[in-house]
Amino acid sequence: MKNRRDFLKTAAVASATIATTGLLTGCDGFDADPQSPVVFTPGKPLPWINWAGNQSCFPSARLAPAHEDELVAMLKGANGAGGTIRAVGASHSFSAVVPTNDTLITTDLLSGVISHDPTSVQAEIWAGTRMHNLGPMLHEIGQALPNQPDMDYPAMGGAIACSAHATGKGFGSMSSYVTGLTLATPSGELLECSATSHAAVFQAARTSLGALGIVSRLTLQNLPAFKLVETNRVEKTEDVLDDFAARIAHHRHFEFLPLPHTSLCATVTTDIAKDGDVNVGEEDSSAAHTLRKVYNALSWLPAIGDAAYEKVLTMALGGAGSEIRTGQSFEVFPHVRTTRFREMEYTVPAELGAACVREILQTIKDKKIPVCFPLEYRYVKADDIWLSMFEGRDGIAISVHQYGDLDYKAYFSQIEPIFWKYQGRPHWGKIHTLKEPQLAALYPHHWQDFKELRQSLDPAGRMLNAHLKSLFGIQNSVNSGS
Amino acid sequence: MPLTKHCTAMLFGLLFLHSAIFAADLTERQAQLLANNCVQCHARAQIGAPIMGNAADWKERSKQGEEKMLMNVVVGLRGMPPLGYCSACDEQDFRALIRFMANLPEVDRPADRNAVKGDTK
Numbered sequence: 131m132k133n134r135r136d137f138l139k140t141a142a143v144a145s146a147t148i149a150t151t152g153l154l155t156g157c158d159g160f161d162a163d164p165q166s167p168v169v170f171t172p173g174k175p176l177p178w179i180n181w182a183g184n185q186s187c188f189p190s191a192r193l194a195p196a197h198e199d200e201l202v203a204m205l206k207g208a209n210g211a212g213g214t215i216r217a218v219g220a221s222h223s224f225s226a227v228v229p230t231n232d233t234l235i236t237t238d239l240l241s242g243v244i245s246h247d248p249t250s251v252q253a254e255i256w257a258g259t260r261m262h263n264l265g266p267m268l269h270e271i272g273q274a275l276p277n278q279p280d281m282d283y284p285a286m287g288g289a290i291a292c293s294a295h296a297t298g299k300g301f302g303s304m305s306s307y308v309t310g311l312t313l314a315t316p317s318g319e320l321l322e323c324s325a326t327s328h329a330a331v332f333q334a335a336r337t338s339l340g341a342l343g344i345v346s347r348l349t350l351q352n353l354p355a356f357k358l359v360e361t362n363r364v365e366k367t368e369d370v371l372d373d374f375a376a377r378i379a380h381h382r383h384f385e386f387l388p389l390p391h392t393s394l395c396a397t398v399t400t401d402i403a404k405d406g407d408v409n410v411g412e413e414d415s416s417a418a419h420t421l422r423k424v425y426n427a428l429s430w431l432p433a434i435g436d437a438a439y440e441k442v443l444t445m446a447l448g449g450a451g452s453e454i455r456t457g458q459s460f461e462v463f464p465h466v467r468t469t470r471f472r473e474m475e476y477t478v479p480a481e482l483g484a485a486c487v488r489e490i491l492q493t494i495k496d497k498k499i500p501v502c503f504p505l506e507y508r509y510v511k512a513d514d515i516w517l518s519m520f521e522g523r524d525g526i527a528i529s530v531h532q533y534g535d536l537d538y539k540a541y542f543s544q545i546e547p548i549f550w551k552y553q554g555r556p557h558w559g560k561i562h563t564l565k566e567p568q569l570a571a572l573y574p575h576h577w578q579d580f581k582e583l584r585q586s587l588d589p590a591g592r593m594l595n596a597h598l599k600s601l602f603g604i605q606n607s608v609n610s611g612s
Numbered sequence: 613m614p615l616t617k618h619c620t621a622m623l624f625g626l627l628f629l630h631s632a633i634f635a636a637d638l639t640e641r642q643a644q645l646l647a648n649n650c651v652q653c654h655a656r657a658q659i660g661a662p663i664m665g666n667a668a669d670w671k672e673r674s675k676q677g678e679e680k681m682l683m684n685v686v687v688g689l690r691g692m693p694p695l696g697y698c699s700a701c702d703e704q705d706f707r708a709l710i711r712f713m714a715n716l717p718e719v720d721r722p723a724d725r726n727a728v729k730g731d732t733k
Contacts, residue, residue, distance in 0.1 A: 166694050170686040172679055176703055179687065179694035194700035195643070218699045238648050238700035239641065262652045283652065285698060466659045468691035 154211035178234055180221045181283070182472050183230070183534055184561075187229035190269045196239040198312075198320070198346050202382060204235060206318040211235070214595050215316070217344045219285025219583065220260060223292060223559035224473050227339055237287055246271045252309060265460020273352040277301040277383070278463035280371045280398075287345050292559035293337040293518045295527065296463065297385040297508035299378040303520055305336040306513045310349035313342060316588040320346070327386055333576070337517045339558050342587050343596055357403035358382075358462040362411075362453040367491070369394040371484045377508050387504035388487065392440040396504065400463075403456050411453035421503055436495065439502075459597045459609030470534030471503060473544045474561045475527055476554030477519040480509065483526025486552040486596070490545055491526065503531040516576035519555040566603030617722035637712045642705055646712070648659050648700040653691070654713055660691055681710050 166183040170176065179186045187224040191210040204211045213232025226469050228234070237258030246253040251273055255264065261282035268274055277296045283295060286304075290311075295303035310324040313335050323332035338420050367388045370377070377384045383400035448503065455462055478486050487507055494501060506529040519525060530545050532538035542561060549556075555572045556562035570577045581602055588594070591604060599606060627699055638646065653661040662669035673681065685706055688694035695701065701709070 166687040168687060169682055169696075172682055172703065178699055181693045181697070183688060183694055191698070192702070219701055220697050221693070221695065234699065237698040238698065241644070258648075260648050260652070262650065397613055446719060466656075468660055470688075470693075472692075499656065 132500070142428075150549060153448060164477050168577045169346050176527060178221070178228070180228065181471060184227050184472055185226050187234070189230055189232065192234045192236065192260075193233065194236045194239050198240070198314070201235070201240070201314050201344060201346055202318045204233075204321060205314055205316055207264050210446035213590050213592075216595055217287070217340045218293075219258060219288030219570065220283050221521070222284045222288065224561045225293070225557075225559055226595070227559060229597070232346075236435050237344070242250060243267050243271065244347060246273065246452055248272065249351050251354060253348055254284060254310070254347055254415050255287070257290070257345045258349050259309075261286060261289065262464070268352060269458060269460060273356050274349065274355045274459045275463075277304075278460065279304070279464065280385075280465050282460070282464035283467070286348055288559075290336060290345065290556065291338055291340050293520070294559065295384065295508070295520070296512045297527075299385040299509055299524075300511060302511045302513045303515075303517050305518055306389075306511075306520075307351050307541060308336050308348055309351050309476035310347075311335055311346070312347040312366060314341040314346050316590070316592045329588075330579070330583060332446070333514070333516050334580050336515045338349055339517070339598060339601070341593050341602070342582050356402050356459050357407075357457060358406040358459050359403040359456040360398060360400045360462050362455075363397050363399075364394055365397050366393055368393065370395055370397055371488070374484065376593050378400065387505065387506050388491055389443065389504050390491065390499075392443055393437045394440070394443055397561045407454070407456040409455055424444070427583050431496065448566060465507050471531045472534060472538040472561060473529055473531045474528040474538075475506075475535070475545065476546075476552075476559040476562070477510065477557070478549065478552040478554045479528045480524040481525050482552045483507065483528065486526070486548060486554070487528050488610075489551075490530065493544060493548060497544060499541055499544060501530075503533060505530055516580050517558070517573060519557060521573065522575060525555075528554075529557075529560070532552035536609050565600050569601060570603075596602060619651060629651075637718075638708055640711075642708050645698055645701055646709055647694050650705070650713065652689060652697075652708060664707060665715065667715065671716040678710060681714070682706055685710065685731065 147193055166179045166186065168177045168179055168186045169329050175188050176192070177188050178192070183522065191212070193209050193211060195204055198505065203209070211233045214230045215233045216228050216230040217235050217237060218228045219237050240256040241263065242254060242256050244254040244261060248271075253268060253273055256431035259267070261278065261284055264275070264286060265282065276297055279296045280288070280295055289304045290308055293303045293305045308570050310322070311332065313321045313323055313331060317320060321331055323327050323335060325332060331342070334344060339491045347415070365386075367386070370386050381399050381401055386395045386397045388395040405502070451497070457542060475536075491506065491589065508527045510525050512522060513520050515521055519527070528549070530542065532541055546563060553572070556564055556575065584602065591599070594602070594604060596606070650664070653659060654664045657663065660674060662682050682703070684692065686694065698705070710716065
């Protein structure tokens with residue numbers, strides 16, 4: 131059977147043949163050159179740059195503790211630590227949660243499983259453990275994360291700090307699997323927190339943006355190791371929206387990725403694997419690039435650009451069979467990301483998700499916004515974590531993306547107000563423009579609790595960079611928590 | 613066994629051999645940085661990243677020279693993220709990791725002597 135990779139490549143060639151060269155619009159240009167605006171000269175100070183290349187800084191001290199006591203000492207000022215202190219894991223956040231030109235503490239060397247309990251199926255890990263390492267580590271002790279995002283590059287501490295999530299009606303964010311944590315406070319105290327010990331700190335630190343100190347250890351509620359089977363298909367977006375409630379009810383995980391300027395979407399359905407499940411087809415890590423070629427080749431056509439684009443994609447994708455991936459959970463959940471992009475994501479109340487994504491797709495079409503990168507639509511279960519995007523309500527997380535070498539601002543600025551209309555809460559690690567007043571209104575239960583706790587743990591505001599100060603409404607010259 | 617898993621298994625076997633031969637090139641800390649950051653792409657077949665220890669993958673890239681490879685690593689290039697995900701790495705770490713993966717010889721360079729050392733501790 132011909133797979134989606136072959137079909138997409140055929141589509142790209144067909145599109146290029148249809149189109150006249152030299153008349154392409156704004157979606158052209160590939161990321162063949164370095165994408166960061168930062169210049170580095172060997173022998174000169176080393177910058178910090180995030181994965182997407184849209185955040186950077188030149189920290190005067192870049193510290194990498196190999197032990198918890200070293201972390202504590204650094205928070206107390208050892209090794210030249212001073213000024214604003216920020217922690218960094220895998221640098222995967224799109225928002226400015228990391229940059230500081232003072233002290234950057236990296237958690238790379240705080241990695242691995244510390245202990246585990248087969249009876250409770252829990253494991254204590256170092257917070258710097260990267261997700262791609264954690265899967266095999268847990269597998270060795272017969273455990274697995276209940277759910278994982280669709281990429282496994284982040285450090286667990288960073289994922290928890292921003293309430294990273296995946297999809298599934300029965301599954302909360304990564305933060306919701308945390309049953310205990312150790313917080314190294316800005317004053318250098320180690321607090322062991324859980325639902326019964328420092329309970330308020332626990333509820334705040336499970337999604338803290340790194341504002342309360344640096345989490346050194348996490349205790350995770352896992353599951354016995356399990357296998358999954360993931361089925362990828364191309365379907366009609368409206369059909370999927372109509373059937374969404376049934377799909378999330380009947381499958382362990384379900385998400386879909388609408389293709390702008392078309393009626394099509396890619397669906398991803400994941401369930402516990404059965405005996406006899408086998409891989410079919412091959413994952414195409416360059417699909418986003420190929421999609422862009424097709425779009426670029428056709429979108430310039432006056433009046434009929436969208437129609438031609440959809441027709442070619444329908445020919446290319448409509449006949450493609452399912453791609454199936456199966457294996458251990460930590461092998462199936464993540465996908466390779468070789469295409470750089472920038473992302474904005476808001477979580478809206480679950481019952482408003484369909485209306486919100488329909489309005490976004492219609493807006494892209496009506497305003498002729500030149501974008502071909504798929505959206506993403508996922509379901510996340512409610513939790514009780516103070517600053518979790520899912521606090522108090524099941525949510526639909528809707529993401530919009532733009533290629534890393536294109537300006538995302540004009541596109542995102544036209545979509546972000548739609549999220550506001552549907553009570554959307556922005557993902558802490560992704561691009562958004564909200565400040566303290568709007569955020570306080572979106573978190574009516576515990577916003578003030580968090581601010582007061584932050585003030586008590588860090589009265590001098592040492593953990594706050596400019597971005598966090600804007601989020602929490604704190605003036606640069608005044609370290610007030612109120 | 614699916615082909616991709618077979619290839620992955622082979623890769624890790626080669627990686628083990630390669631590591632055994634060249635382990636002395638990296639400090640313990642650098643080996644941990646390699647495991648946490650580089651291995652996720654450079655020991656994974658079919659995603660476009662050059663595989664560590666595979667001379668054919670590195671032949672053309674190595675012609676650019678270590679300085680250019682270092683600059684590409686720091687600011688990112690195509691699928692290669694800035695800093696290769698490694699915020700803990702300093703310039704000396706990056707040079708050691710590049711040499712290790714591409715099997716480049718260590719030579720005396722003025723830039724090495726002038727590099728900002730020890731900005732990670």
